Amino acid sequence: MLFSSITFLYYFLPLTLLAYFVMPRKGKNAVLLTASFLFYFWGEPKYCFLMAGAILTGYCSGILIERLKGSRYRKPVLALSLCILLLLLGIFKYLDFFIQCINSAFGSKIALVKLALPIGISFYMFQIVSYCIDVYRDEVKAEYNILDFAMYVSLFPQLIAGPIVRYETVSAEIKHRTHSFDKVSAGIGRFVIGLCKKVLIADSFGLLVSQLEVLEGMGTLGYWLIACAYTMQIYFDFSGYSDMAIGLGGIFGFTFPENFNYPYISRSITEFWRRWHMTLGGWFRDYVYIPLGGNRVSLFKWFRNVLIVWALSGLWHGAAMNFVIWGVYYGIILILEKLFLSKLLKRLPVVLQSIYTMLLVIIGFAVFRTEDLSQVLMQLKGMFGMLGGETSVQTGRICLYYLKSYAVLFVISIIGATPLIKMLFSKILQFQPEDSKLPEGSKKICMAAKTVLIYLKPVFYILCMVVVTAYLLNGSFNAFLYFRF
Amino acid sequence: MDRHQRNANRIIVISFIAFLCIFMVGGILLEDKDTSASERRKLTQAPLLSGATVISGKYMGSMEDYLLDQFPGRDVFRVIMAEFDRNVLHKWDTNDYYMADGAVFKLDYSMSEKNIQHAAEKFSDIFDKYFAEGNCYYSIIPDKNYFVGEKYGYPGYDYDRLLDIMGQYMKDSQYIDIFDMLDIDDYYLTDLHWMQTEIVDVADRLAFAMGAALGSISEKEYENVVASSDFMGGYGGASAFNSRNDELVYLTNDIISDMKVYDYEKNAYVSVYADEKAEGIDPYDVYLWGARALLSIENPNAINDKELVVFRDSFGSSMVPLLAQQYERVILVDLRYVTADYAMTLAQPKPDSDVLFMYSTLLLNNSSSMKLN
Known part of the structure; x- marks a missing residue:
């Protein structure tokens, strides 16, 4: 089930909210567990059993690992549980990719299995893996209540596209969490903003990309337009989803970790990856990079560690070679920045640092977008005018038309990708006359503006819901891009 | 807090x-x-x-x-979406519809030369097969984009190329150019079609080119009958823009009223105009009952025994009642719903009939929707 669907917004969500808040405290987790399985069942009926199996594996492993403390069997149990979980992930997500690699390497003709990718498998498997490792490292206590553990893994707000919530982050809230109008209100606000980002911005850019990519004889402008539109689409799609997940979590009393921190304002790729998909970056850092030795090893081994982590990170995004290339691309840039580029960049004006970062990000997403490697090459050649052949005048006109048609949306999205609006509103909403040195008259105006803004929020949210619903009814919404991961 | x-x-x-x-x-x-x-x-x-x-x-x-x-x-909600897209996001089109000068247009820039060529070749084949002794004419009706697209920066078809292709593959036919006689005011605000009240002079041009006296249609007197004073055309409904609705008017006189229309699907005679359709899903269907595969109009007041076969799309429904005043019999074939072979078997036209292929640019570009093979 999509968050941006009528089924979810107008049936699943109100019914779940009513059931949850009517239920006494003891039954709230049961309501969430039931709702979460129903949510998953609605989109992936057959794969509910797979998720249940993964939950059972994680639950038993956690208890066994904890009980075997001091025993020599502890490590093998952890290894076995990780093998089971990663094998399931491998079979359902990567089997065909591996077969294709073998076929192309050895000229064999092994038939593809063509299993449908279970939605959210990468996210919930990573959560269970991190839980098992954390129990092994004695960083968290094993969960003995299977309903609570199942609820943690299957919790619908973050089940299918993150953020990747580690058990230690929410373990206390699973047992005891508080609810208040203020928390629920904040959650609603975050959810509605995320919904707008997804439906009004990301889906509009998605439409632009699909309209442009079918054009023939495209010139440089067209290729850049596609690349820029996709760069905006993927950010507003994924960060919108994360906002919705964090907002829904807040409504139900959970504090989920932030996943994005305005990545497009970064001044280097190193900074970009500190701001983009932060929970995934943290996961790979803690469970792959540091166990490999991190940067406290020889230079060669450090190169190796970085490239392994980024190749795996790319592969996590999808079972195709372009994702691996995309990951390694970032690995190489990060190595170069660490070695010398960062020092050079710091000497440049801020604008040039931002242009450098966004240029590499846009090129990165051009690789990311197309799974067919020949298409990737064509896209990159097209962006740099190296495609050759004739470009169509008519296609040029069409591209120019779409550039003009989407100009306002580009401006809105560029502003939206910066913290400007958030800072402005925070400044007004946090205004305290006693802390201000403004003259009395100005203080009164600021206080009046603050009060008006406070009471405009509910109106704004309802208006957002009306507009979002209008767009949803238009039927042009897309599935979330990160669903395929 | x-x-x-x-x-x-x-x-x-x-x-x-x-x-x-x-x-x-x-x-x-x-x-x-x-x-x-x-x-x-x-x-x-x-x-x-x-x-x-x-x-x-x-x-x-x-x-x-x-x-x-x-x-x-x-x-x-559909109206909210369309107006938000247009007025807040300032997108130039919404779901491929746009508004200009108060009228609704459909953005369409994907011209298929293959489809246009296919249509022209097949039209030639039809004429050669059934009307060896007749005269063949063709006329092309520009879609609304032709008039405003370039002015407002919307991409559209390459109309010169479209006409070139038609001319190249319909060499034995005479082209009747009506582009210069039309402007955007001749079309409904909310629909793709032209208004019958505005095309009497176009009917005259067509009839004159096919051998009638100039002025023979436009100089006749007509009564304007308002079929719908609140006509929401196809574009208006599909776009959901907050647009002003049209008035749907048909022209009639004694000659048109006396005409008998034989509907080969119903096997019955019907009237030229279908007043009851004004309240239906598409009020434009008042003209010759909308989408009909094969019709034959008999004109008892004809001044000659000439016969005209019109291969047409929906634009023809409002044009042909005017043209039919100059003929004893007009056969209307809509190739989207019937093959030429079957239509000719049923309607049995004279081999020396005048033949007019009259199509909008929209249908020529989507000729795969016609039964041409």
Whole structure:
């Protein structure tokens, strides 16, 4: 089930909210567990059993690992549980990719299995893996209540596209969490903003990309337009989803970790990856990079560690070679920045640092977008005018038309990708006359503006819901891009 | 947190949940609709629940379609979406529709030279096969984009190229150019079609080119009959723009009133204009009953025994009643619904009939929708 669907917004969500808040405290987790399985069942009926199996594996492993403390069997149990979980992930997500690699390497003709990718498998498997490792490292206590553990893994707000919530982050809230109008209100606000980002911005850019990519004889402008539109689409799609997940979590009393921190304002790729998909970056850092030795090893081994982590990170995004290339691309840039580029960049004006970062990000997403490697090459050649052949005048006109048609949306999205609006509103909403040195008259105006803004929020949210619903009814919404991961 | 913030938070929670619940309850309680008048389509009905459809996931997909179609106040939301897209996001088109000078247009820039060539070749074949002794003419009706697209920066067809292709593959036919006689005011604001009241001079040009005296149609007197004073055309409904509706008027006189129209699908005679269609899904269907495969108009007041065969699309429905005044019999063939072979077998035209292929650029570009093979 999509968050941006009528089924979810107008049936699943109100019914779940009513059931949850009517239920006494003891039954709230049961309501969430039931709702979460129903949510998953609605989109992936057959794969509910797979998720249940993964939950059972994680639950038993956690208890066994904890009980075997001091025993020599502890490590093998952890290894076995990780093998089971990663094998399931491998079979359902990567089997065909591996077969294709073998076929192309050895000229064999092994038939593809063509299993449908279970939605959210990468996210919930990573959560269970991190839980098992954390129990092994004695960083968290094993969960003995299977309903609570199942609820943690299957919790619908973050089940299918993150953020990747580690058990230690929410373990206390699973047992005891508080609810208040203020928390629920904040959650609603975050959810509605995320919904707008997804439906009004990301889906509009998605439409632009699909309209442009079918054009023939495209010139440089067209290729850049596609690349820029996709760069905006993927950010507003994924960060919108994360906002919705964090907002829904807040409504139900959970504090989920932030996943994005305005990545497009970064001044280097190193900074970009500190701001983009932060929970995934943290996961790979803690469970792959540091166990490999991190940067406290020889230079060669450090190169190796970085490239392994980024190749795996790319592969996590999808079972195709372009994702691996995309990951390694970032690995190489990060190595170069660490070695010398960062020092050079710091000497440049801020604008040039931002242009450098966004240029590499846009090129990165051009690789990311197309799974067919020949298409990737064509896209990159097209962006740099190296495609050759004739470009169509008519296609040029069409591209120019779409550039003009989407100009306002580009401006809105560029502003939206910066913290400007958030800072402005925070400044007004946090205004305290006693802390201000403004003259009395100005203080009164600021206080009046603050009060008006406070009471405009509910109106704004309802208006957002009306507009979002209008767009949803238009039927042009897309599935979330990160669903395929 | 101050008192105002706490109050506002309460309002946010209550209003948000109330908003969701109102539409949930509305969706459950309101009766399902069968059709959408503005979109001119059937609406999805509730899917049947079964174990197999649930396990396969089909039930969930159908349920989402159903809930989208039957959402309370759906038409109002469609207008909100279109106007938000246009006035807030300032997108130049919404779902490929745009507004200019108060009229609604459909953005269409994908011209298929292959389709146009295919249509022209097949039209030539039809003429050669059935009308060896007759005269062949063709005329092309520009779509609305032709008049405003370039002016407002909207991409459109390469009309010169389209005419070149038609000329190249219909060498044995005489082209009757009507582009210069039309302007955007000759078309409905909310529909793709031209207005019958504005094309009398075009009918005259066509008839003159095919051998009638100049002025023979435009100099006749007509009575304007308002079929619908609040006509929402196809573009208006599909775009959901907040546009001004049209007046749908047809022209009649004693000659047209006396005409008998034989409908080969119904095997019955019908009137030239179908007044009851004015209240239907597409009021433009008042002209010759809308989408009909094969019609034959008999004119008892004809001043000659000439016969005309018109291969046409929906634009022809409003044009042919005017042209028919100059002929004893006019056969109308819509190749989207019948093959030329079958139509000729049924209608039995004279081999020396005048033949007119009259198509809009839109249909020529989508000639795959015609039964031409």
